[in-house]
Amino acid sequence: HPVSQSLQSARRSGALGESYLKVRNETLALARGLSDADATVQSMEDASPAKWHLAHTTWFFETFLLETQLAGYQSFDPSFCYLFNSYYEQVGARHPRPRRGMLTRPSLEEVWTYREHVDGAMLRLLETEPAEDILNLVELGLNHEQQHQELLLTDILHLFAQNPLRPAFHSPEPLAVDEEGPAALSWKSFDAAMAEIGHEGEGFAFDCEGPRHDAIIRPFKLASRPVLNCEWLEFMADGGYRTPTLWLSDGWAIANERGWNAPFYWEDRAGEWQVMTLRGMQPVDPAAPVCHVSYFEADAFARWTDRRLPTEVEWEHAASLHKLQGNFADSGRLRPKPPVAGQGDDELLSLFGDVWEWTQSPYTAYPRFKASAGAVGEYNGKFMNGQYVLRGGSCVTPGGHVRATYRNFFQPDKRWQFSGLRLADDL
Amino acid sequence: HPVSQSLQSARRSGALGESYLKVRNETLALARGLSDADATVQSMEDASPAKWHLAHTTWFFETFLLETQLAGYQSFDPSFCYLFNSYYEQVGARHPRPRRGMLTRPSLEEVWTYREHVDGAMLRLLETEPAEDILNLVELGLNHEQQHQELLLTDILHLFAQNPLRPAFHSPEPLAVDEEGPAALSWKSFDAAMAEIGHEGEGFAFDCEGPRHDAIIRPFKLASRPVLNCEWLEFMADGGYRTPTLWLSDGWAIANERGWNAPFYWEDRAGEWQVMTLRGMQPVDPAAPVCHVSYFEADAFARWTDRRLPTEVEWEHAASLHKLQGNFADSGRLRPKPPVAGQGDDELLSLFGDVWEWTQSPYTAYPRFKASAGAVGEYNGKFMNGQYVLRGGSCVTPGGHVRATYRNFFQPDKRWQFSGLRLADDL
Amino acid sequence: HPVSQSLQSARRSGALGESYLKVRNETLALARGLSDADATVQSMEDASPAKWHLAHTTWFFETFLLETQLAGYQSFDPSFCYLFNSYYEQVGARHPRPRRGMLTRPSLEEVWTYREHVDGAMLRLLETEPAEDILNLVELGLNHEQQHQELLLTDILHLFAQNPLRPAFHSPEPLAVDEEGPAALSWKSFDAAMAEIGHEGEGFAFDCEGPRHDAIIRPFKLASRPVLNCEWLEFMADGGYRTPTLWLSDGWAIANERGWNAPFYWEDRAGEWQVMTLRGMQPVDPAAPVCHVSYFEADAFARWTDRRLPTEVEWEHAASLHKLQGNFADSGRLRPKPPVAGQGDDELLSLFGDVWEWTQSPYTAYPRFKASAGAVGEYNGKFMNGQYVLRGGSCVTPGGHVRATYRNFFQPDKRWQFSGLRLADDL
Amino acid sequence: HPVSQSLQSARRSGALGESYLKVRNETLALARGLSDADATVQSMEDASPAKWHLAHTTWFFETFLLETQLAGYQSFDPSFCYLFNSYYEQVGARHPRPRRGMLTRPSLEEVWTYREHVDGAMLRLLETEPAEDILNLVELGLNHEQQHQELLLTDILHLFAQNPLRPAFHSPEPLAVDEEGPAALSWKSFDAAMAEIGHEGEGFAFDCEGPRHDAIIRPFKLASRPVLNCEWLEFMADGGYRTPTLWLSDGWAIANERGWNAPFYWEDRAGEWQVMTLRGMQPVDPAAPVCHVSYFEADAFARWTDRRLPTEVEWEHAASLHKLQGNFADSGRLRPKPPVAGQGDDELLSLFGDVWEWTQSPYTAYPRFKASAGAVGEYNGKFMNGQYVLRGGSCVTPGGHVRATYRNFFQPDKRWQFSGLRLADDL
Ligand SMILES: [Fe+3]
Numbered sequence A, B, C, D: 001h002p003v004s005q006s007l008q009s010a011r012r013s014g015a016l017g018e019s020y021l022k023v024r025n026e027t028l029a030l031a032r033g034l035s036d037a038d039a040t041v042q043s044m045e046d047a048s049p050a051k052w053h054l055a056h057t058t059w060f061f062e063t064f065l066l067e068t069q070l071a072g073y074q075s076f077d078p079s080f081c082y083l084f085n086s087y088y089e090q091v092g093a094r095h096p097r098p099r100r101g102m103l104t105r106p107s108l109e110e111v112w113t114y115r116e117h118v119d120g121a122m123l124r125l126l127e128t129e130p131a132e133d134i135l136n137l138v139e140l141g142l143n144h145e146q147q148h149q150e151l152l153l154t155d156i157l158h159l160f161a162q163n164p165l166r167p168a169f170h171s172p173e174p175l176a177v178d179e180e181g182p183a184a185l186s187w188k189s190f191d192a193a194m195a196e197i198g199h200e201g202e203g204f205a206f207d208c209e210g211p212r213h214d215a216i217i218r219p220f221k222l223a224s225r226p227v228l229n230c231e232w233l234e235f236m237a238d239g240g241y242r243t244p245t246l247w248l249s250d251g252w253a254i255a256n257e258r259g260w261n262a263p264f265y266w267e268d269r270a271g272e273w274q275v276m277t278l279r280g281m282q283p284v285d286p287a288a289p290v291c292h293v294s295y296f297e298a299d300a301f302a303r304w305t306d307r308r309l310p311t312e313v314e315w316e317h318a319a320s321l322h323k324l325q326g327n328f329a330d331s332g333r334l335r336p337k338p339p340v341a342g343q344g345d346d347e348l349l350s351l352f353g354d355v356w357e358w359t360q361s362p363y364t365a366y367p368r369f370k371a372s373a374g375a376v377g378e379y380n381g382k383f384m385n386g387q388y389v390l391r392g393g394s395c396v397t398p399g400g401h402v403r404a405t406y407r408n409f410f411q412p413d414k415r416w417q418f419s420g421l422r423l424a425d426d427l
């Protein structure tokens, strides 16, 4: 069962036990190939070491469940609370984020043992058929683990890209290139409406996805597929990175300061654009969605086309009836896939998976949002500043993790996420 | 006539001529007391020298009107376009913002001469009874000048606060303290509604104030007056600056990094809180609205009270029928004034003037907003990132400059503006 | 009388009174043309505002002499001790150096009044025919004033160079160019010897110039003149700024970081090298000594020629019998002058004046050096780290200020001083 | 045989082969206990990962010997020249120093294989009985390897100190504390003399140790032992870290900026001073030499005692006839050992080993020093700026590596080296 699916309360403990094992084993499967060193180094302040992700997600279960809910639970190592607390002020002091890469001890081996210790205890806890609110925390913990699965892949790509050897995380043989060429662009139109957006009712969702509320839809249209690399190359050829009037003022300053002239991870190798991927250096695929662009770049591109980015309300309105499928991490591809046009003109291709799609919406609280009581209330609410919402998941998002109401968010200058864009416009 | 008032096209040139002289002379009256050195130094990157404000507003008229619209106009000094262009990419290269304080030449004297040169030419231009779009640019230029009048005062306060002598910009005798004590707090309630917000029709407004559009009002209430210093002192006494759970994550990081423990310009002098003002160091007035607080502080304060900041939609909805009066720069007070409760319980005191009120709304484009064509299109649109909207004007805003639809905006860590807050809550 | 000349104790008070007036008036003559704004702005942390120099040298007399030695002396303004103390820990807290440019008050006018106030009191003090150690402090104060005269010119050049208008401090008409071409280079040889260096006996010297002590001279030769601009152009043409093996490791890192490709203040204007000077932008004079080069550049140049910089011992040994004359500030030229070969081959041209000559000697204490007791002991000793000695004075050094034993010192990356070099080599 | 011992040319190849194996195996023995992660992380820019040290010293042999001198040599991996070149501009481009910790690949395992590959080839090269200059390079390579052995230990201590778990590199049981109390301080006097210092003749020395030259000795005395922790505690108790007049100006600024209040690695744990060591956290031993102090601290301490640091000439003069023995890395102690007074009053205890002793001498070229031709000429010469000389070796210096003429050097703010001090004074 996908984690986010609704579980009936009677059999919920058992089902969560199964989900628990599945999700935790997926983490193991993902990280199995990493060496002790790969898992330890922190490549920049925004990224965390894989070992830290592995331990932190485990600490989450230990801290929010085992310490208080499992009678007689022995913490694996009391120092881990300091080491692996991410940002929960109510839990206590913690190792500073920029220093996560200093922790050569505990070793990766010990962290695997830590995970086993906590997994055993968690299964014992679930056997006690705990109350609903406890089960809700377990479900939160599993969704949290999935978020860190994606971050682990994202951060490993960043680390490997710092190495002049450009090592491949996954078998480096080139992916088959589709013969058919880039999918044509069409538009799907939406009428004026009073819509509802946000999560409500059954099934897991993060707190920031609610409360569900009404929203005004003004007539708009949405592109049938994300912006592709071939289009981005045109933007570049037309001086997109050298034309200040296309950019937000902050974006232009940052683009110049950091010398941006192509998406992150792109390298001009003897006149051919290549890109660092989880499969090592690969040629840029013209038919695939552009990836690793910041909000600032996405916004500049949209202005270049005289279109705009969608709002998150528009995106969710369009996605709410859409089939929740796409190129997620489960496919093993770990790269965005060229969208392939189907039967109908108005279909929205690659809406889920492939690349997170920047919206023009700052990440703010929905009307009447209240953070939960206690430390888990720090999960999302305190980050509602200076970020933009991205929607739809990516090729490194675990399958079953996202949904139409799902809100991801990052600062507008961030590029190391698997982020792209889809155009919108007024009607 | 206030500048922003609608002017009928037939007599508009003449009326604008009068407004022009009035606004430009107000600038002169404001800056008259500054020495050459006072007017030249830049106290931080966010601030500009007074001389730069005086020249830049003049350059605005010269560049956007005289150079192209007045036959035979001789530019005062061709190098001024480089020196005094603020951020208009379409106009050309410019002196870097952080280096504005290096310009000891031209002298303040020469800048006054520059202003006279341009004023003469502008009056000649207006005598030609130019077309509507030209007159619109003149009106924009005058509103632009007023914005810089406020910035000039704001920046001078910052500069003088850097001087250990804490010089007074204005006569330093202490203001009379009201005997009556702080105004009591009450709430005005608003029902659910579909409202319209934004500018439309007659009278001047900046581009970002439109298009006018419908917006959903959810039942809410608004405090009868801004938060006062006496309340802020309680927040401080209760550990407001030491309690991370009250703060946004970014805010907490910045508050610690910069050692915030009180509003900007407050100084603990032998156990008494004093504050640097345009009238020099003065005791903090418990009954006056708190001023010079960042969005982060305003938001933390609201969380401490278990209330919230209003959205800009809510603020404008409440203000739209309110009388446009308050303590503006014209009063000569140049400090926020204690609100005095009137007859009715539901009156909103100090809604305009005194302190800019932080809203919880990020500064974004209204639906279907399009920046103007040409360089003046850079006026607002390119700054729509990472800022929050403030409403209502302050005690250093020129009288007649603001209105209910007026949107000011700053980054959430900024404190040198005359910014405060008014609480709101859901009903 | 030049300040540094020996004064017999009987008539010393009177003579010092004359010197006092002369030196203080020279400062006035230098700074007279500066506006309030020119005198207030600080162009970088290394530089100080002219107004600060004017007040600080005055504070020196007030603090070290008037406050303790003149009965009934009324300090001009008690806050000035905080504002104008440079770095004397024993005198008390002080305004931070990087914030010296924030002081728009006191005005330049008030500082001139401050100077008059102190000058009057100083003359009264000298009339009391104070003891030797007091007179020594007066002499120190005058030499201190002269150092700041040079710094004032150096810092004003830096400030004016930040202004895109490149204003001239002094009448900007071009200097007559010598027709004769660059002076030929010859070498003066020196035999092995046991020499004595350092100050001893009559006449003023700074503490760091002593104690006089013996030093081993190994056979060496010294260039007949400083390195000229025409030679520096060859170094540039030969890739001097692009060849890492010519540079110290720290120098190479800094040269790249800061983008050095020519001496400081040089600008390539349409293919012609021009240089910002106290007389505004001027063509680079090929026959004049190169100026505004860092130690790192001087050292790289010497390596390029396969020669080396002299040690300070060698320089002083060569200079000790040399006539103390040259192109100093008194000439009013305020730029290095092309050396003109005289009669004898072995003459050392431009040894004094024109440009400070970098030596390869770190600035360290001479054997048995002890800093003076009290606050004036902080004058030199605490800066003996990370700096190199320069010798001989420059075209902005007051006439009569330097001597053969004089040790100037700056960090190896500094370029805003009037610093050049003279080559040496082993024999 | 110690590496630095003179080897007669006939049997030199064979002897060097033995030395080669011995030194390379010592490196193996040192680093054997490190995990892949321990060996990969870079804890600060000044430090390098252990893996990098292991590979870089190997690259040195490969680059300067095997590539050009061993016919048919196959380089282990062509990319390693980019990865493991430290700073040799003449060898080519290289991985930036601050990014050395990004190299999770090659793994530690692969680096060990690299070492074996190069060791085999080096032994084959030595079997060819190559010419003197080649053998000199081998000897240089071995001394280079020993320098990096010390750096590896120094850098690992720094890394482990960043980990809140404070892991021990070496068995953490506390060392036996000597019962006898701190060794008393006496002084050894030296007469005026014309001495010779620097290396000449047989035996290995680095280029910067020569040429041997005469130097003036002025009467001085040297402390019988280094400054001890118990004395440093007195300095601290007397406000040493809070008294600006004890410090060089640069040192005072840095000490405040970085919050120094005790030697590096000291931690106040519930009122007891402990210190992070290669044996984990240990109580500070009052009788042991103080270690991990910067030049700035050493200089301030000396001023506090009214003594001074010795010059390097004085140190070498005193050490030149001294027995070359002490507490080096071979003892396995890896911490400074309390000096134990012997029979004679004038003996200089702990002169070699224990802690590097800061001298007051900037690291400069000796008279007539010329860097070698070719890339190895970059070994020392280009670093002669902004550093001070340290003498005598430390408890992590390999036995047999140092000698009386040996010059170590670091910037005056560095504290992570095993650096201490010995007092001197004029007579
Ligand atoms: Fe987390």
Ligand SMILES: [Fe+3]
Pocket (backbone or CB within 6 Å): B056, B086, B144, B148
């Ligand atoms: Fe403006």
Ligand SMILES: [Fe+3]
Pocket (backbone or CB within 6 Å): C056, C086, C144, C148
């Ligand atoms: Fe001074």
Ligand SMILES: [Fe+3]
Pocket (backbone or CB within 6 Å): D056, D086, D144, D148
């Ligand atoms: Fe090395």
